[in-house]
Amino acid sequence: MIKILRIIKAGFISFKRSGTISFASVLIMTVTLSVVTSIILLQASLNFSLNQIKEKVDITIYFTVKAPESQILSLKDSISKLPEVQSATYVSAEESLALFRARHSGDYATIAALDEINENPLGGYLNIKANDVSQYESLAETMKADNGLVSGADNIIDKINYHDNKVVIDRLNSIISGAQKLGVLVTLILIIISVIITLNTIRLAIFISKEEIGVMRLVGASRNAVRGPFMVEGLIYGVVATFITSLLFIPASIWMGNNMTGFLGLNLKDYYLSNFVQIFVLIGLFGMILGIISSFLAIGRYLNK
Amino acid sequence: MIYFNNVSKFYDEESPALEEINLTVNAGEFVSIVGHSGAGKTTLVKMILAEESPTHGEIFFESVNVHHLKDANLTKLRRRIGTVFQDFKLLNNKTAFENIAFAMEAVGKTDEEIKSDVPHVLELVDLSKKSHHFPRQMSGGEQQRLAIARAIINQPELIIADEPTGNLDPVNTYEIVQILKKINDLGTTVILTTHNRGVVESVGKRVITLEKGKIVRDDKNGKYVI
Numbered sequence: 001m002i003k004i005l006r007i008i009k010a011g012f013i014s015f016k017r018s019g020t021i022s023f024a025s026v027l028i029m030t031v032t033l034s035v036v037t038s039i040i041l042l043q044a045s046l047n048f049s050l051n052q053i054k055e056k057v058d059i060t061i062y063f064t065v066k067a068p069e070s071q072i073l074s075l076k077d078s079i080s081k082l083p084e085v086q087s088a089t090y091v092s093a094e095e096s097l098a099l100f101r102a103r104h105s106g107d108y109a110t111i112a113a114l115d116e117i118n119e120n121p122l123g124g125y126l127n128i129k130a131n132d133v134s135q136y137e138s139l140a141e142t143m144k145a146d147n148g149l150v151s152g153a154d155n156i157i158d159k160i161n162y163h164d165n166k167v168v169i170d171r172l173n174s175i176i177s178g179a180q181k182l183g184v185l186v187t188l189i190l191i192i193i194s195v196i197i198t199l200n201t202i203r204l205a206i207f208i209s210k211e212e213i214g215v216m217r218l219v220g221a222s223r224n225a226v227r228g229p230f231m232v233e234g235l236i237y238g239v240v241a242t243f244i245t246s247l248l249f250i251p252a253s254i255w256m257g258n259n260m261t262g263f264l265g266l267n268l269k270d271y272y273l274s275n276f277v278q279i280f281v282l283i284g285l286f287g288m289i290l291g292i293i294s295s296f297l298a299i300g301r302y303l304n305k
Numbered sequence: 306m307i308y309f310n311n312v313s314k315f316y317d318e319e320s321p322a323l324e325e326i327n328l329t330v331n332a333g334e335f336v337s338i339v340g341h342s343g344a345g346k347t348t349l350v351k352m353i354l355a356e357e358s359p360t361h362g363e364i365f366f367e368s369v370n371v372h373h374l375k376d377a378n379l380t381k382l383r384r385r386i387g388t389v390f391q392d393f394k395l396l397n398n399k400t401a402f403e404n405i406a407f408a409m410e411a412v413g414k415t416d417e418e419i420k421s422d423v424p425h426v427l428e429l430v431d432l433s434k435k436s437h438h439f440p441r442q443m444s445g446g447e448q449q450r451l452a453i454a455r456a457i458i459n460q461p462e463l464i465i466a467d468e469p470t471g472n473l474d475p476v477n478t479y480e481i482v483q484i485l486k487k488i489n490d491l492g493t494t495v496i497l498t499t500h501n502r503g504v505v506e507s508v509g510k511r512v513i514t515l516e517k518g519k520i521v522r523d524d525k526n527g528k529y530v531i
Contacts, residue, residue, distance in 0.1 A: 006410055017398045215394045218354065219455065220384035221411040223376065 007225065011232020021205045022237070028201040029241035029291065030248075032194035033283045037249050039187045040279055041256075041268055046183050048266040050176050054133055057169055059140055059162040063123040065093065067156035075156070076126055082142070084135040089127040096122045123158055133173045136162055195290060202237070202294040206230060206302070213302040223303050227296065234295030238287030245287075246280050306332040306463065306494055307353060312362030314348055314518075322348045324518045326362070330496060332462070335489040337505045338498045339529055340515035346498035349515070350465050353496070354386060355379055366463075384412045387456030387464045387493075391471035393448040395440040401427065401451050402436045408455050422458065430454045430484065446477030453484055463494045470504055482507055505529040 015022050063072055072090065080088045091099070097120045104110045114121075130136050140162035162169070206213075209230075216226045249272060257269025272279065309328040315321050323345045330336050338346050351357040352364050355371045364371050366382060374382060388394070396404050405423045414422075427433050430450040440448050449469055456464055466485060470478040482504055489495045489510075499505060505512055506529060514522035514530060522530060 002415070003413075014398060211394070212396050212398070215396060216407070216411075217380075218356075218383060218388055218394070219408045219411055220380055220459075221407070222380050225411060 003225070004228075007228030008232050010229035011236065014229055015233045015236045018205070018233075021208060022233070025201055025205050025233075025237045026240050026244070028198055029237045029287055030244045032198045032290065033241050033245040033287050034248065035190050035194045036283050036286055037245055037279060039190060040282070041253070041272065043183055043187065044271050045264040045266045045268070046179060049264075050179060052265060053172060053176065055129075057133055057136070057165075057172060058127050058129045059136055059143075059160060059165070061126040061128065061143055061160050062158040063125060063156050064158045065121065065123045067123060067158075069124070071156055072124055072126070079126070079128060079143075082139070084130050084132070084139055086129045086131045088129075091125050091127065093120050093122055093124045096124055133169060133176060136169055137166075198290055199294045199297065202234060202291070203298040205233075206295065206298040210302045213299065217303065226303060227299050230295045230299050231292050234291030234293075235288050236291070238289070238291035239284065242280065242284040242287045245283060246276070249279075306330055306334075306367060307496075308365040309349075309352075310363045310365070312352065312359045312364060314345075314352070314357065315360045321518045323352075323359075326518075326520060328513065328520065328523075330494065332494055333489075333492055335486070335495045335508060335510040336497070337508055337510065337512045337527070338496065338515060339500060339505055339512060341500060344515040345518040346500075346515055347467055348518075350467050350496060350498055353463075353465060354383060354388065384459060385462050387459070387461040389449070389452045389456050389464065389466040389469045391468035393440065393445075393452045395448060395452060395455075397440050400437050400439055401432055401443070401454075404440070404451060405455050405458050408458050412459050414459075426454045426458050444477075445472050446474070446480065449473060449477065449481055450484070453481065453488075457488055457493070461493065463496065464488055466495065466497045468498055468500075470499065470501055475503075478504060479507070502529040 069092065076088050076090050079085055100122060101111065101114070128139065130139055140160055143157065143160050213226055253269045253272035256264075257267045257272075261267045307328075307330040309326045312323060312326040313321055314323040326349065338349060340346050348357055352359055353366065353371065355374065358372050366385075369378075369382070371379070371382060396407060399407060402423055405426060406419045409419045409422065424433065424436070427436055430453055432447060432450055432454065435443055435447060435451075440451070443451065449472075452469075453466075456466075464485070469485070470481050473481065478501065485495055485497060486508060497504075497508070505527060509527040510525075512522070512524045512527050512529065513520055514524075524530075
């Protein structure tokens, strides 16, 4: 226990006394954590936009004019229970007609033709949203077949618009999955670059101390006694950089919230402030682990003598 | 105490740093190793500390072959040896007090022991007033006295002083030699490497002369002959 306390104390003292080196290391770590935080915010914007697009995708089942409502509602209940279905909204024939009239209120010819018929030519329909865009195809196939959800369901279904929208849905699906893959790739590349830069900065900081490491070993200090304070210093770099980064992103996110919400779709100020604790913990853990591991790796080669 | 058995060291094939060294140092001895620069003095003492490995031969500290030691045991061996170097090798980010305390922490001394022993040894080397100074705030002589204080704090069985007076003026050189003699008088074995004739003759004890990596003289009466 006393050894651990000594190691922690030595790490703090060394951090304080190695002014310029500590400053440089914290600065680089802050840049790294800023990259990570930016990636978190960009991913949030990307996911928000993708979800917005996904929200706009659905399939509609149009029912025949004569379809009995009880059968339609029974089908709706069965569909709602399917695991891939997020929601199923029923619009009755009457509501459908009212919506049609409202939509064409300025189109006198259409309204006059409708009045001429003197009966509702429109059937009801069911709007179905799946949990994921990729599930629409299987859902449409399920609807098309006489699947036993409700007996005689294929008799009341007029048409399902999935196949009309298939090309658009497929393209959207591939754009979404491509954007997500690209996001992961860009994230990985940026994080790897940042980690390499941080690792090298800490290596440089430890390289400056290589003589001292040799002296410590010569006076009989164990590997852990030599390595420990450097790892504590690495951890301190991470903690200090986390505080600086978190605070820097408050005004930055406010600015982005005020000026870029229209462009990004997501208000980054609200997102950042409402997820502040989670982001703080995430970048804090990342920074501390990066600092400790970088120090651990960098010091290894000087401990052999 | 220390036994070199047919030790050779080659950094390259043409010029050996050390060649067929057979040497015994007994407990309590004060041995001066002299020779020109490049004669192999530093290589020889580095081998006792296992900082360098021999190309051939063996080096024993008591009955232990130092180059067969695993890391943990090597650390324990080094705790039994105090070292003093020409370039002092102090920890520049630590004060005089902390430099000595570090050596005590390395052997597991308690905070109470550190607080009581460090002022004592600083007083012994006349550095009480410099306790909270960093090495860069001290003169060469003071830094070397601090290095000696660090070397003796754990009461080692052996002190290795590698050219300890190389960077010092005659007054400081004299002081350092007197301290080393006093340490030896108290029973600690001392191995001193130097090319300073005055130092060797003021010590007046066993002198080993190295030339091109070979022992060419081993006198018991402290003569500097090159």
